Amino acid sequence: MDRGQRYDHRAMGYRFLSVDWRLDDPSIAREAFFGLTSFSGFDAVFLDPLSISHRWRYDIAPSGDGIRRTDPGRDRGLGRTLSAWMVRRRSEAEDLLSKRGGVLICRFRPRGESLEIGSGAEPPERVDRYAWLPAVNLVDRQHQFSFPANGRFVARHGSDVVLADSGSPFEGYLLQFDGHLTYEAVYQDLLSTPIGRFATVLARNRVGDIVALEIPFDEGRLVLVPAVEGVSPAQEARALLDAVERAVVRPAFAAKPDWLPGYAIADEEALVDELAGLRERHATLSAKIEEVSRKLQDATLIKRLLYARGRFSVLPAAAEAFASLGFEVEETTEGLKLQSREGDALVAIHSTEKRAVGLPPYRQLLGAVDRSVTESAEARKGILVVNGSRELDPKHRPTQFTPEVLRGCQAHGFCLMTATQLFKLAQQAMASKKADHAKLRRLLLECDGELRRVDAA
Secondary structure (H helix, E strand, C coil): CCCCCCCCHHHHCCCEEEECCCCCCCCEEEECCCCCCCHHHCCEEEECHHHCCHHHHCCCCECCCCCEEECCCCCCCHHHHHHHHHHHHHHHHHHHHHHCCCEEEEECCCCCCCEEECCCCCCCEEECCCCCCCCEEEECCCCEEEECCCEEEEEEEECCCEECCCCCHHHHHHHHCCCCEEEEEEEEECCCCCHHHCCEEEEECCCCCEEEEEEEECCEEEEEECEECCCCHHHHHHHHHHHHHHHHCCCCCCCCCCCHHHCCCCCHHHHHHHHHHHHHHHHHHHHHHHHHHHHHHHHCHHHHHHHCCCHHHHHHHHHHHHHHCCCEEEECCCCEEEECCCCCEEEEEEECCCCCECHHHHHHHHHHHHHHHHHHCCCCEEEEEEECCCCCCHHHCCCCECHHHHHHHHHHCCEEEEHHHHHHHHHHHHHCCCCCCHHHHHHHHCCCEECCCCCCC
16 A cells, blocks of 8 residues: 555544544544543544543642542542542553553653542542553563553653654654654653563653653553644644554564574674664764754744744744844843944834734833833833734734824834834845844834834835
């Protein structure tokens, strides 16, 4: 079959279920964790455990020591119901993996806030987001891998995901979304078991913590993967289905024994040497790719002006744009402070999906300019940068500020400009880096009210 051709899942008889994980594909059924549909009736289940703990977080307040507890004799059945649900889902997951040889793909989250169920007479039962996980014990001559008994799901957040070059189809799924992966937890073994002897590490972070893992359950597989951000549910569904399809025909995991190198075959050593050389070249090329990627990200930073929102995304882009015009730029709690030979200015910037930016950003800028006069006797120009209808192509955006904002800027001599205009000015400046750009700086500092066309500035 052509690799570009998609399988017809229904024709092949595969059944897929997503549990609290939005995946848009007609071949994937949907269910909630506390729903009726059984896991064991499917070939692959995609599960996001994030919302499981909502069942007790919003109904049971923490005790004085910060732990949530419930007495099954007094909570109208809540504790016993939750315990029964965990037992049921654990049994279904075990049947899916061990008896059916299926695949369970779980988004890797921290365990979250747990709930202790007990009346005090006996040790309480503790449930959390992963209390439903089935147990597996794998042993060799020297080590034992017990999951999840000896595993810790340590809460750590980052995007420094480094793929392990395992060859697993599920690592291929992660590779498709490189740059969109964000982990919220890392896996650690309490006994420092060499995980690679029993399972397939798919990805780590830059300090070596495991952030994606594929664990064999007889012929089945439990796969823990980090979250994917900024990707459509349909695109993620297609990638997951492709990974499952390729995993079905892939041999089950088996660790290579220590004595295997003693059984060499012809050409094996030459191929091993060739592979080592290729990996070395791959490492060098990967480092170069990362370097050029950083340069590209820095070079295109000002593009965020056109579409992004939020202080930590838009302000750096605006700072870079004003710096390209020759201003000395300082980020403040309220916006940006600009300095130049031609004059100084304070900048407020606001980006929104709404049609037009209203008065709050203008009032923020007005207050900042007023304080600069009263506190330091330094009169600074006010520049208000607005980005309304940010999800539309800039060519098709209507007026991006309200009449009240325009009147206020005119009355106080503020420069009112769009983020698109600032982007175009920065484009001009970056195209001629050796120029002083004093003309462009004066254009902003001498503007009272709305900034007109900047194409010929």
